[in-house]
Amino acid sequence: MSLTGLFSPRWPGVALFDLDGTLVDSAPDLAAAVDQMLEQLGRSTAGINQVRQWVGNGASVLVRRALAGQTDWEPARPQDEALFKDALAIFYHAYGQINGRHSIVYDGVEACLGRLAEHGCKLGVVTNKPEQFVAPLLEQMGLDHWFDISIGGDTLPVKKPDPTPLLHAMEALGGTRGTTVMVGDSAADINAALAAGVPCVAVRYGYNFGQPVDALGADAVVDSLAELL
Numbered sequence: 001m002s003l004t005g006l007f008s009p010r011w012p013g014v015a016l017f018d019l020d021g022t023l024v025d026s027a028p029d030l031a032a033a034v035d036q037m038l039e040q041l042g043r044s045t046a047g048i049n050q051v052r053q054w055v056g057n058g059a060s061v062l063v064r065r066a067l068a069g070q071t072d073w074e075p076a077r078p079q080d081e082a083l084f085k086d087a088l089a090i091f092y093h094a095y096g097q098i099n100g101r102h103s104i105v106y107d108g109v110e111a112c113l114g115r116l117a118e119h120g121c122k123l124g125v126v127t128n129k130p131e132q133f134v135a136p137l138l139e140q141m142g143l144d145h146w147f148d149i150s151i152g153g154d155t156l157p158v159k160k161p162d163p164t165p166l167l168h169a170m171e172a173l174g175g176t177r178g179t180t181v182m183v184g185d186s187a188a189d190i191n192a193a194l195a196a197g198v199p200c201v202a203v204r205y206g207y208n209f210g211q212p213v214d215a216l217g218a219d220a221v222v223d224s225l226a227e228l229l
């Protein structure tokens with residue numbers, strides 16, 4: 001699908017957006033919370049460049065990656081589970097306090113949401129970020145008023161790349177596969193959209209585990225959501 005004509009006055013009827021790395025650059029806050037957790041456990045900090053590459057599969061995986069010091073974490077040995085639980089609790093507490101402090105809305109986001117809403121498109125957020133952090137971040141970023149639904153990583157029993165959260169949001173907003181688009185920054189978003197049978201726009205400026213998004217099967221890849229106008 002070419003980008004020309006991808007967005008028209010009548011299409012899409014439902015647009016679903018990933019949050020971290022697509023609407024909001026939240027990596028500074030996530031990195032601060034991860035580093036606070038590592039420090040509290042007596043470990044060396046990871047830093048934002050590293051943490052940015054670990055975001056995209058939810059808080060539990062982020063904490064497991066931080067403990068392993070790499071993206072491909074090994075399944076924890078039973079004796080490591082207690083450490084993981086402690087680390088996760090520290091991370092949740094730290095991120096709950098830091099969430100939104102250094103995060104910023106990417107250029108082009110407001111204009112894109114505004115134009116879609118103007119055309120009667122229903123907007124939703126489908127993120128792997130735990131639900132309790134989603135509304136506070138959207139509110140602080142001044143984005144909450146655009147969205148009719150938000151699904152967090154723990155709202156349903158499964159998260160992206162499983163298609164279920166996308167399909168759930170799509171149906172809740174009265175959309176169908178033919179009238180819905182997913183917009184995201186990572187393989188988790190693109191694979192969820194492919195599995196759901198929903199067209200997908202990928203943004204290049206996000207995280208995607210430090211890898212380019214161009215060859216992952218998205219219908220369009222953009223440098224800014226303003227390109228969609």
Ligand SMILES: O=C(O)COP(=O)(O)O
Pocket residue numbers: 018019020021054055056057058059062126127128129130
């Ligand atoms: O919390 C994460 O790992 C990422 O969340 P996202 O799905 O909004 O990119």
Ligand SMILES: [Mg+2]
Pocket residue numbers: 018019020021022056184185186206207
């Ligand atoms: Mg993302």
